[in-house]
Amino acid sequence: PLRRNKYVGAVRAAKSYQVSFNIKPWGTAHGWRNVLHFTTGGNYGREGWRIPGVWFFSRTTRLHIRASRRGGHNDGCDPRQHLPRHRNTKVTIRVAFGRLDVFYGRRLVCRNRNYRNPTVPRKRVKVYVADPWYHRAPARVGQVVYRRLGRSVRRVRRSRRVRRTRRVRGGKMMVRRTTPLRRNKYVGAVRAAKSYQVSFNIKPWGTAHGWRNVLHFTTGGNYGRYGWRMPAVWFFSRTTRLHIRASRRGGHNDGCDPRQHLPRHRNTRVTIRVAHGRMDVFYNRRLVCRSNNYRHPTVPRKRVKVYVADPWHHPAPARVGWVSYRRLR
Numbered sequence: 001p002l003r004r005n006k007y008v009g010a011v012r013a014a015k016s017y018q019v020s021f022n023i024k025p026w027g028t029a030h031g032w033r034n035v036l037h038f039t040t041g042g043n044y045g046r047e048g049w050r051i052p053g054v055w056f057f058s059r060t061t062r063l064h065i066r067a068s069r070r071g072g073h074n075d076g077c078d079p080r081q082h083l084p085r086h087r088n089t090k091v092t093i094r095v096a097f098g099r100l101d102v103f104y105g106r107r108l109v110c111r112n113r114n115y116r117n118p119t120v121p122r123k124r125v126k127v128y129v130a131d132p133w134y135h136r137a138p139a140r141v142g143q144v145v146y147r148r149l150g151r152s153v154r155r156v157r158r159s160r161r162v163r164r165t166r167r168v169r170g171g172k173m174m175v176r177r178t179t180p181l182r183r184n185k186y187v188g189a190v191r192a193a194k195s196y197q198v199s200f201n202i203k204p205w206g207t208a209h210g211w212r213n214v215l216h217f218t219t220g221g222n223y224g225r226y227g228w229r230m231p232a233v234w235f236f237s238r239t240t241r242l243h244i245r246a247s248r249r250g251g252h253n254d255g256c257d258p259r260q261h262l263p264r265h266r267n268t269r270v271t272i273r274v275a276h277g278r279m280d281v282f283y284n285r286r287l288v289c290r291s292n293n294y295r296h297p298t299v300p301r302k303r304v305k306v307y308v309a310d311p312w313h314h315p316a317p318a319r320v321g322w323v324s325y326r327r328l329r
Contacts (some may be wrong), residue, residue: 005132037131178321184311189275194329216310249296
C-alpha cells in the first residue's frame with residue numbers, strides 16, 4: 001500500500017523518458033490523493049517540481065497527471081477513464097517526440113502535443129511513492145520504472161506505415177484522423193515557403209457565438225504581427241462561413257472570406273493556396289474566393305507552429321482531419 005512521504009530514490013532526468021507502474025485501487029477518498037511524485041525539490045510552482053506527478057481526483061480513481069515543460073510547469077494530461085477497483089492496471093507515461101502519451105495497458109488513453117520542450121533539470125530527481133505534501137491514494141502500487149528514451153527507441157517504434165502517411169506529394173501531413181476540434185491542440189511545425197497550399201477536411205455539426213477557430217499557423221502569437229496568421233481559419237459568429245486570414249507584406253491580417261456557408265454534417269475539402277500573386281480558396285476543387293494582393297506573402301525564417309485549434313479562441317463546432325501543408329514551387 002502507498003505510504004505518505006515514502007522516498008524511494010533518485011534518477012537522472014532525460015528529455016525523453018517513460019515512467020511505468022502497476023496500480024490496484026481499493027477505494028476513493030476526499031481531496032487530491034497522491035500516487036507518485038518525481039521532483040527536483042518542491043511540490044508546485046516551478047519547472048522540474050512535477051516530472052511527472054500523479055494523483056487521484058477527489059472521490060474517484062481517475063488519474064490527474066502533471067509533467068513539467070518549458071512554459072508550463074503544471075501542464076499534463078488527464079485520462080477520462082477511471083481505474084477499475086481491485087484490479088491491477090499497468091500505467092505508462094511517456095514524454096517523447098513532442099508529446100505526452102498516457103497508456104493503460106497498451107491502450108492510449110490521453111495525449112498532449114505541447115511537449116516539444118520538456119523540462120530537463122540538471123540536478124537529480126527525487127522519487128516519492130507517495131509524496132510528503134498530500135495524503136496517499138487508497139491503492140497498492142508496484143513495479144515503478146523510470147526509463148530514459150534515446151534515438152534508438154524512436155527508430156524502432158516508428159513504423160514504415162507512419163512514415164508513408166506523413167508524406168503528401170512534397171508536403172507534410174499534420175493531422176490524419178478526423179476528430180472534433182480541441183482548444184490549444186499543437187500538432188507540429190512546418191518550414192514556411194513563399195508559395196504554399198494548406199488543405200483539410202471539415203465537417204461542422206453546428207454554430208456558436210463569437211469567433212471559433214478551426215486551425216492556426218503562426219510563428220508565435222495570435223494577431224498584430226507578420227507571420228502570426230499564415231494562414232488561420234475561423235467560423236464567423238453563429239455561422240459555418242469561413243473567415244480566412246494569411247499574412248502578406250503590408251497586410252498582416254489580409255485574407256479572403258468565401259460567401260458560401262459550409263454544409264452541416266457533411267465533409268468539405270477546403271484548400272487555401274497562396275501562389276502566383278494570388279490567394280485562392282477552394283471547396284471540393286471549386287474556386288469560392290480569390291484575392292490578388294499576394295505578390296509579396298510573408299516568409300518567416302523561423303518554423304511555423306500549427307494548432308488545430310489555437311489557444312486564443314474557442315474551437316469551432318466541427319470535426320477536422322487530413323490537415324496538410326505543401327510547399328509549392
